[in-house]
Amino acid sequence: MMKIIKSVCDAQRHHFSHGGKLERFKPLFDATESFFFIPGIATVSDAHVRDSLDLKRFMSFVILALMPSFFFGIYNAGYQALIVSGSDSVFFPAFIKGLQIVLPLVIVSYTVGFFWELLFAVIRKKEISEGFLVTGLLFPMTLPPTIPLWQAAVGISFGVVIGKEIFGGTGRNILNPALTGRIFLFFAYPVRMSGNSVWTVIDEKTPDAISGATPLAIAAITQPDQAIDTVLSQAGYSFTKLFMGVYPGSIGETSALACLIGALLLIITGIASYRIIAGGVLGVLSIGWLLNILAADSSMAWQSLNPCSHLVMGGFAFGIAFMATDPVTAPGTDASKWIYGFAIGALTVLIRVFNPAYPEGVMLAIIFMNLFAPLLDYFTIKQRLRKRIANV
Amino acid sequence: MITVRLKKGCKLNIAGKPALETEVLAKPSHVALVPERIPFIKPRLKVRVGDRVKIGSPVFEDKRNPEIKFLSPGGGEIDVINFGPRRVIREIVIRVDKKEESVRFKPLTDQELETTQRDDLVRAMTDGGIWPFIKSFPFRDITDPQGRAPGIFINLGDSEPFQPRPEVYLQGAAELFEFGVRILRKLVEKVYVARRPGDSSIINSLNHLITHTCHGDYPVDDPGVMLYHSKKSSEENGSWYIDGQDVLHLARFFKTGLYPIERIMVLAGSQAHESKHFQTRAGVPLTELAQWHKYKTSGVRFVAGGLFRGYTGAKNSYMGFYENSLTLITQGDNEEAFGFIRPGYGKPSSSKTFLSCFNTSELALNCGLHGELRACINCGYCAQVCPVDILPQFTYKSVIADEIEESLAHGLLDCAECGLCTYVCPSKIELCARFKQAKAAYYKELV
């Protein structure tokens, strides 16, 4: 099998090499070939030996870590759709239904995104970076399952082009491309991205079915004199349910459990920085707790929410595990990673509490901190360098 | 005693470690000097093809400072002088006689050493061709004989794969080593000797000389790392350093009055027939050290001087002036199908993304990049291993932007040139090579 692929590659290579008719599409050829094979390049300069880890494997691990959330998201999207249409929601039909909802989105995201990647790779005569494999999957997982495919296409285009390519491609981008796309959709098509009706796919056959409200929406309409935790659990959102994630919401974001599994994988393998994740959790808990204390005479129901609930609601787990840890857009020093994580957690809670119009505060918090990452680095590096004994 | 504990660095468990036993290698028919592999020098030849030389006759000097001389490691006739591109002198090959003659230098007894003036000692060392063993920070160039230093670091370590073990070359030479240290004390006030923890009785017997114990992984025993972790002020940046085995050469020179040519070298690496120490001489042909006639394999790379800082030697080439190790490993230029999803139980990695992190046995490394060049993704792995707390990903950016001031502030000159950042980078960026280049360019500007 591999031999056949190899010989096909070898036979076609001349078209793409210098002077070949398809020379422009060399990035495409390289990407395809290197998908199958780690190229056999030997070192030329010192450090004669190199670690076995390369970017492709690095990114593959992020994708692997996304898998629990991904499969859970597929199941959940199908399950919710079946519930509202009144059918039995057993595992397999739910999963199949979920596949019908999610797969088209993923395919659109990858295809459209890949088109842009390729276009820019060809223009720049650069290789296609593996970072896109992650973006292409992350993006659809942040979307509500009802999103029209064309909007997904617009979103990923915006994310890849504006979020990444205009900065010079993977490694140079300041903003997380998947998040950029997602936020763009949020502001460009708010109707499609928020409210109660978008989180569950409803078949045309049952137009009057009512989908459940998301926990964030419930929290947002809670009156100040009601205890928010009680209201949530009365609506069926116990902490356990929120943690497990079987409720309507963005495709990949509902299950904190799945995100936790993914996050643990990323932390153990060292792909993601535990500092960002831990900082984020700390940020949520401490600000949530602080607000609890101040909540006594306040008018905002959100404020008295148990800080632990913040962790499992509204895609925070997903955001902090997979979006905030994107190394390119996160800061680079250990100290600034703690600050960055903490600030994301803190901002998430603050946005939720004080501006319930943007209930999914975590997205905004991350993109906001993306902008500040270089500044955090600037100051922490300066601090670090001050400690060095000068050597000039 | 100062204890240096290096938390960074990299644990390397590479197959092909040399055994402690030592074999005496037969006398080679040719030996050579390899000026190409001596950083920074500009050699001016003092011999021509066909000239007769003795052990210790000057062969070339450094145009930048003619006091720095390199002497012949063999007695016989200059056989050929090989040039590389732009007339770089590659190697000066000497066909050695059966019975070699040696130049006689003036030996020193212990008492004479005490009374000798520093200047005379330096002159004796430059004339005797042993001065170049002493190098200086931060550029790692040969020390200026007129120069002064706040201290000199002696490295009794072998953390880089693979180097001769100090307990092997110190075997029966403990006194000689002490004598060497006394010579160095005449040159610089402070002589630091660094060892790694262990229970070798020979090194223990030298404990009264030891000033630093270094705990940790490669490159903890590098003198540059040692310097970084023990320096108190900027004055120490210009410290000197010398390898432990080379101290013995200085001592032998003054004990015997002969140019020292004996060396303990290692042959190692996963492709080596037998990984062990050899007692041989300076400038030995690589194939003889490898005993290449016993091999039938191809695709083997000869690395002289360690897997991280050594150079790739052509098979018909010779051991350099500073190198004492030859590692044979596979070239690793074969493609690998679906490499990115393989479990990788046998793939060495400092990350935990391969099952090999559960594998405690020694793993073979090859010279493959195991990936392709990509843009830096700011993963920070390089900063996690850098032994001198540089943030290579940021320093690299300032280096390519030609921001000299900023690069220096980042600690560019502290860079121990260990190559670990390059080793771990998943984007396969040649960080260390670029830093070395930048240092060399800055050095050029200074002189």
Ligand code: SF4
């Ligand atoms: S910058 Fe790289 S080569 Fe220099 S000391 Fe740090 S890890 Fe080693």
Ligand code: SF4
């Ligand atoms: S290891 Fe390579 S990719 Fe990672 S931060 Fe350092 S230079 Fe960048």
